[in-house]
Amino acid sequence: xxxxxxxxSLLLAAAFSLGLSAGARAQQKxxxxxxxxxxxxNAQLVTKALGLHEKSGVPIKWVKFGSGGDMxxxxxxxxxxxxxxxxxxxxxxxxxxxxYKGIFVLNMLGPVExxxxxxxxxxKSLKDLAGKTAAxxxxxxxxxxxxxxxxxxxxxxxxxxLIDLSPSDAVAAWLRKDIDAAWIWEPNLDKIVKNGGEIFxxxxxxxxxGYPTWDVGVVMNDFAAKYPxxxxxxxxxxxxxxxxxxxxxxxxxxxxxxxLSLPPDDAARMMQGTTIVPCPEQLTxxxxxxxxxxxxFADTALATATFLKDQGxxxxxxxxxxxxxxxxxxxLAKALGK
Amino acid sequence: MSAVETxxxxxxxxxxxxxxxxxxxxxLPRTRLLTALTAATLFALWWLAAHYAWVNPLFLPSPRTxxxxxxxxxxxxxxxxxxxxxxxxxxxxVLAGYSLACLVGIPLGIVxxxxxxVKAVFDPVIEFYRPLPPLALYTLIVMWLGIGDASxxxxxxxxxxxxxxxxxxxxxxxxxPRYVKAAKSLGANSRQLFRHVFLPACLPGICTGMRISLGFxxxxxxxxxxxxxxxxxxxxxWDASKFLLGDIVIMGLFVLAFTxxxxxxxxxxxxxxxxxxxxx
Numbered sequence: 001x002x003x004x005x006x007x008x009s010l011l012l013a014a015a016f017s018l019g020l021s022a023g024a025r026a027q028q029k030x031x032x033x034x035x036x037x038x039x040x041x042n043a044q045l046v047t048k049a050l051g052l053h054e055k056s057g058v059p060i061k062w063v064k065f066g067s068g069g070d071m072x073x074x075x076x077x078x079x080x081x082x083x084x085x086x087x088x089x090x091x092x093x094x095x096x097x098x099x100y101k102g103i104f105v106l107n108m109l110g111p112v113e114x115x116x117x118x119x120x121x122x123x124k125s126l127k128d129l130a131g132k133t134a135a136x137x138x139x140x141x142x143x144x145x146x147x148x149x150x151x152x153x154x155x156x157x158x159x160x161x162l163i164d165l166s167p168s169d170a171v172a173a174w175l176r177k178d179i180d181a182a183w184i185w186e187p188n189l190d191k192i193v194k195n196g197g198e199i200f201x202x203x204x205x206x207x208x209x210g211y212p213t214w215d216v217g218v219v220m221n222d223f224a225a226k227y228p229x230x231x232x233x234x235x236x237x238x239x240x241x242x243x244x245x246x247x248x249x250x251x252x253x254x255x256x257x258x259x260l261s262l263p264p265d266d267a268a269r270m271m272q273g274t275t276i277v278p279c280p281e282q283l284t285x286x287x288x289x290x291x292x293x294x295x296x297f298a299d300t301a302l303a304t305a306t307f308l309k310d311q312g313x314x315x316x317x318x319x320x321x322x323x324x325x326x327x328x329x330x331x332l333a334k335a336l337g338k
Numbered sequence: 339m340s341a342v343e344t345x346x347x348x349x350x351x352x353x354x355x356x357x358x359x360x361x362x363x364x365x366l367p368r369t370r371l372l373t374a375l376t377a378a379t380l381f382a383l384w385w386l387a388a389h390y391a392w393v394n395p396l397f398l399p400s401p402r403t404x405x406x407x408x409x410x411x412x413x414x415x416x417x418x419x420x421x422x423x424x425x426x427x428x429x430x431x432v433l434a435g436y437s438l439a440c441l442v443g444i445p446l447g448i449v450x451x452x453x454x455x456v457k458a459v460f461d462p463v464i465e466f467y468r469p470l471p472p473l474a475l476y477t478l479i480v481m482w483l484g485i486g487d488a489s490x491x492x493x494x495x496x497x498x499x500x501x502x503x504x505x506x507x508x509x510x511x512x513x514x515p516r517y518v519k520a521a522k523s524l525g526a527n528s529r530q531l532f533r534h535v536f537l538p539a540c541l542p543g544i545c546t547g548m549r550i551s552l553g554f555x556x557x558x559x560x561x562x563x564x565x566x567x568x569x570x571x572x573x574x575x576w577d578a579s580k581f582l583l584g585d586i587v588i589m590g591l592f593v594l595a596f597t598x599x600x601x602x603x604x605x606x607x608x609x610x611x612x613x614x615x616x617x618x
Contacts, residue, residue: 069580072580072582073579073580073582076394076396076397076582092581092582093582096396096582097396098396098582135566138577138580139580139581158418161568163485163566163567163568164566164567164568164577165485165565165566169477169480169485169565169566172477172480172481173480173484173485173566175481176481176484176485178484178485178486178566179485308581312416312417313417313581313583314581315583
């Protein structure tokens, strides 16, 4: 039904725009915005809970996605206006020319994503995983890190029976003792730790070893071309949420707990596990960079693409400039008045 | 796709002309021509749409790209398994689930058709789960049976069962009582009654149920292989779609369609062997 309405509104918009100048068109407000958000802990939950986007007066529809892979499919089918993806789905999307751009940093992944192993299996190093069954959602940040970590430890990734499970399925498989290790994210990670698991390696440690992983907020190109002012307003609202997260940790705990139906203690722990980058800092070389000079995100994308190509899951790899073209910090710069 | 689906109707046509009058026989080549035309038109449309990039090539890769994906998967493989290994993994699951369902569903259906008491016992169970979406059921089955082949075969079994049971039940219930009476008055014992009256009378209905059931089982294959498979056609399609590999997805769909048609053809051959009087 959404697609139908979308098509109808697109047709309407197209017909309408014929009679209007380009300038007047840019002023127009969309009839509604669909935001796809990821089922994980970051400041977007604060933005959502506080209704910061709704302040612009445009009706907002929130759609929850379990992983960036699902989000990519929704993007490919043009079902969202804004979304969020981790670096592997983002890289995949960029390489396959999905019509979106990364416009702000949702979060940098720390211990909120971790490799948990079964405590009683005496796993002391990654080498001990050989011959064991381990799970990660394929195509996600953790799948990327899992293979990277195995390779770094000198373990042939094919020696580990790595299977594709969504975080919630991984918990079910863990409880049944079908798997001995899983690299997934909160809130499901905690269920594994509480049922005979222990954290072995975190995504934060991998970042320190040169494998940063992140989730980036994206906007669809069509939407951005039609409503640039709305995109700036969107980023501004997200920055408000980020500020709130940074300045009011206590209230944020309650918000996260409520949004994800968790005890406050769990929410607090998860917040510790993820790094929210203040908006002005996002425009530095460690993150998005500036409109003329795209920062480290382009390097991560390139590294991720190389990994996916090695995996036989990407036919080609773009160069750094190719990935930089999919990162557009200009809306954030405008939102910050730069 | 519809071109592919209409094809099986004609796969059996070579045997039919014998029982058709000359006028109809003359018309047959025309129907076959029309079928070929449908296939050719669809293919041409596909080629044109891809060639002139009417649609994003991510969603609709060109026939050439899909063919290349086929050759690549058949020779190099996709994610560690060659195409025929994916096919065998899937066929094993489908046939295991389906055969189990035949073994359970057909006798159960016949007994349900003959006895109202038995029907009253089992009918609510089948009617309860039949409308449930397989994927919803699957999450529960994974929790019970784990992530291995057992849960995959179980979901395929559950998908295959209702059409088999229901059609067998109806076939058994609609056996003409006059046949039974006639056989009894001629002194048939219950074993002879079953072998010479019930079974032949039920077989056509059962065969139809078997065909519908197999088709339905096949549609559940992708859902069954989403969780923790590392090989299988359904898994290959699912995995490729995650990585936006449209060529692999479409190639996989073709392989699924053709193997599905081949299986259906096999069942119809069996049908002809078991109920020859219907084709004479």
